[in-house]
Amino acid sequence: MLPMEEYFGKLELVYSFYGAMPTGVSLSETGRIFICFPKWGDDVRFTVAEIVEGRLQPYPNLETNTINPSNITMSFISVQSVIADGRGTLWVLDTAAPNFSEPIKGGAKLVAVDLNTNTIRKVYTFAEDVVLPTTYLNDVRFDFRVGKSGYAYITDSSSIGPGAIIVVNLENGNAFRRLNGANSTSPDPYFLPKVEGEILMNRNTDGSTSPFRLASDGIAISPDGKMLFFCPLTSRHLYSISTEALRDRTIPDFNLHYHVQYWGEKGASDGLITDAKGNVYAGDYENDSIRKILPNGIMETIAHDPRILWPDTFSIGPDQHLYVIVNQLHRQARFHYGKDMRQKPYSLLRIKIDELPAPTF
Incomplete structure (x- = not known):
């Protein structure tokens, strides 16, 4: 028996x-588990959906999950x-873009659902200069300690238009794009993703190919709400920026990149998350791994396992476990x-x- 690659991390x-x-x-803070299926x-x-007694149930109900063109x-x-x-x-962050189409007008939104009553409490929609025809709303983080009702920060992970971070004032719904088309929110043009030993690229049914490119995707916020971490999907780089600078519209967008901090390579990641001590967790979809980045920048791999076939989104539960969706995204038909x-099956794992x-808050 020849030596083989070693795997570790108790998933x-x-x-x-x-x-x-x-x-x-x-x-949720009470341990309820919610899942989404674009x-x-x-x-x-x-x-x-919510996982209830081992089964998936539409959340908050089937009616809300059924498209009503009149509403x-x-x-x-x-x-x-x-x-x-x-x-x-x-x-709930609704792209309103099935199959990565142009977002349905008025359909892209951020929805607040009350977990006590399981009813929609508020809906935030976006103007046409915020959600562009190329926009793909990807992930969102919150800080309720600033402003009257807090702020949300959303990544636009467009594949053909500018990447950006969308800042939303939750008091009045005012939203605006920041780092629009900046290097830090854009795909790395020199990055060639390699997953399961093969180069990942768009491979179409007619035999044509093109590079796989997705803009800012993973996002995480520091425990004090003062720093936002983010990364393009097709890149190995990690960036951060002061949330105060993001909210400060007196700083023009062309100067905002001076406030971006570069953290180096972390591997190619989809989702990001932070814990209460400020550690950032990031997937590495090229290497079937999960990384932990300490506040001082030191990085360690906490799991390396052949079952981690594209670690997508992370969540940290009240049980002090890190949860991760593994969904084989790279095996989709559009790449083959x-x-x-x-x-x-696809899987939800935890460590x-x-x-x-x-x-x-």
Whole structure:
């Protein structure tokens, strides 16, 4: 028997998905688990779900998950991210862009769902200069300690337009784009992703190919809310910026990049998350790994496992576990000349980290 690559990190299987492909996971402060399924071609019966007694249930109900063309602001179209904020609200980020289409007008939104009553409490929609025809709303983080009602920070991970961080004042819904098309929110043009030993690129059914490019995707906020970490999906780089600078519109966008801090390479990541001590957790989809980046910049790998086939979104539960959706995104048909290489089930895994999630208030 010849020596083989070593794997480590004690991962537990939490849930197996035999239907549509999930992207997002979030645990509430009481341990409720929420999942989202964007409409990327699978048969998605509901785009937001809760795992209840080992089964997926549409959340908050099936009606909300059914597109109502006459009331698209109150129905979920294609949800990319769900975030429980630690104080009784589940935030739902609706791309309104099934199959990465142009967002349906008026459909892209951030929705606050009250976890006590399981009803929609507030909906934030976006102007056309915020959600562009090329926009793909990807992930969101919150800080309720600034302003009257707090702020949200959303990544635009467009594949053909400018990447950006969208800042939302939750008091009045005013939103604006920051770092629009900046290097830090854009795909790394020199990056060549390699997953499972093969180069990852768009491979179309007609035999044509093109580079895989996605802008700012992963996002995490420091425990004090003062620093935002972010990364483009097709890049190995980690960046941060002061949230105060992001909110300060007297700093013009062309000067804002001077406030961006570069943290170096962390591996190529989809999702990011921070714990209460300020550690950043990042997937490395090229190496089936999960990394932990300490506040001093030191990095360590906490899990390296062949089952980590594209670590997508992270959440830290009240049980001090790090949860991760593993969804084989790189095996989708669009990367393999139209042949779907994914193997069910997709999975929700967790690993004990002995840390609590970063507070938002």
